[in-house]
Amino acid sequence: MLAVALPLVLAGAVAPAMLSLASTASVIAPVAEARALFAGAVALAQAPAPSYAALLAFADLLAEAPGRIHLIAKSLAAALILAAGVILFPARIARAPAALLVAGLCAVVAAPFADADEFALALLLTLLVALLAPPVRDTTTRAVCEGAALGGGFVILWLTNPAMPLAGLAALALAIFHSKANLLRALAAAFCFCLFAAALDLVAAGFNASRFSMAAKALAAIEPTGASLGGAAVSAGIVIFCAAVFGGREKWRSWASGFAVLVAGLWAAHVAAVDAAAAFFAAATVAAFSIASPFYDGVFRAHDRASVALAASAAALALFWSGARAVSAGGQLLFQLRAGQQAPADIRAELGLIQPGGLTLAQWIAEGRLAASETRGLFAMTPADQSAVLLDGATRAREIARRGLAVAILTGPDSACVIADPRPCRADGPAAAQAAKVVFVPRLDLDAATQAAKERAQVILYTDFMLAERTDLWDIWVRRGASLPGESANLSPRG
DSSP: OHHHHHHHHHHHHHOSSEEOOSOHHHHHHHHHHHHHHHHTSSOGGGOSOHHHHHHHHHHHTTOSSHHHHHHHHHHHHHHHHHHHHHHHSTTTBOHHHHHHHHHHHHHHHHSTTOOHHHHHHHHHHHHHHHHHSOOSSOOHHHHHHHHHHHHHHHHHHHHHOTTGGGGHHHHHHHHTTTOHHHHHHHHHHHHHHHHHHHHHHHHSTTHHHHHHHHHHHHHHTOOOOOOOOOHHHHHHHHHHHHHHHHHTTTTHHHHHHHHHHHHHHHHHHHHHTOOOHHHHHHHHHHHHHBTTOHHHHHHHHSOOHHHHHHHHHHHHHHHHHHHHHHHHHHHHHHHHHHHHHHSOHHHHHHTOEEOTTOOSHHHHHHTTSSOHHHHTTTSOOOHHHHHHHHHHHHHHHHHHHHTTOOEEEBSSSBTHHHHTOOSOOOSSHHHHHHHOSEEEEESSOOSHHHHHHHHHHHHHHHHHEEEEEEOSSEEEEEETTOOOSGGGGGSOOBO
16 A cells, blocks of 8 residues: 555655646645744634645745645645555455555545645545444454544544535444444544544634534535536446445445445535545445455355456456546656656746746736736736746845845735745735735736735725835835835835
């Protein structure tokens, strides 16, 4: 299991830059939010994913560029999934399928476009497999210890995506029918989850109420969509159907467990708006290869050619999709590694990002072919453009920050604390502007969050600041009574 999954875990950490199609400000945002959380600028109850923020904060100690911080955090998240799989899966699932399953789940977490929601889905599926596929040798002591660990896992899930633990309730209801030891495991998991959650409320008053509110908002925002029946979905359905036919009423717990993993995983993926492929191969593995599976001993007890063919077909389908996901993610990680080595040196060093599309608006404005005001509403900015704009502002902002003036960049997140001014991060861009001496306001709307931040900060700017300088890409505002260092100090403020 380690040999198969460890390369996927390490691939992200060794890549020089992260492949992303998101706006640069949205890539910076989680890093800024993690720093703000641990600096005390954001209350724990208001943080969207404190557990993933902890991974980002730890990765922040090992790297400086926000893209690299994301890569290391994803590797840490995949390492947690690998550790849980190595501990829990071997006693529940045959060796080769267990190795492929943990590799597939690690691939989901480490893939270039994955984030906290993919980590939450992989963690949920790991916990569901442990609950719905009891080990071959189960004892009371083992059940209690594993239940406590699973309760801790559900707390991490609660701290990552509060809507997903609700999907585990159905699994708890089904888990109690496997055996008395599994009933004890489920009760221990529920008890420890409630105990840990109560402790969180003691640390941060109102924390659980805030998480329930976030979960309610996520559930209310779900929109009905048509089912996407890809190969993984069809194969999982066939495997569970074969297990139901082969096992019949005597083995209903096994194929029902696979079906429960499928339904819970699909529901969780739909809530988080992430790819549900992991739910298909996890459910197929439980139905075909867990100790409780009807194929585990049924093929050898009634080994006519039809039953062997049925079992072999179900096994092949279950193995194929988990292996295919691992291979697909491996190809993406290899592409990310090679593209990172060819990325522009400044973007790779300062942002750690690879954003396909090249420069368009930012390059044209820098060359004098377009004015910033002419581009509004005419052209769409690519993520690479946004990186170029932010790097342009960050270079000047760093020079000002070195002179002792607090600098803010007015985007949705507090971007300046990550790429320009090494100070404690604020809750967001407008909060950083309130405490800064100099504020950089992008003349182009980098994304929707930046546009909203500019609208929120207008009163602050026109009341407490003066427009001191204007470039093609930035308006530079200085707090009244202060001045820009160097050659800009002699400019007459305007505004």
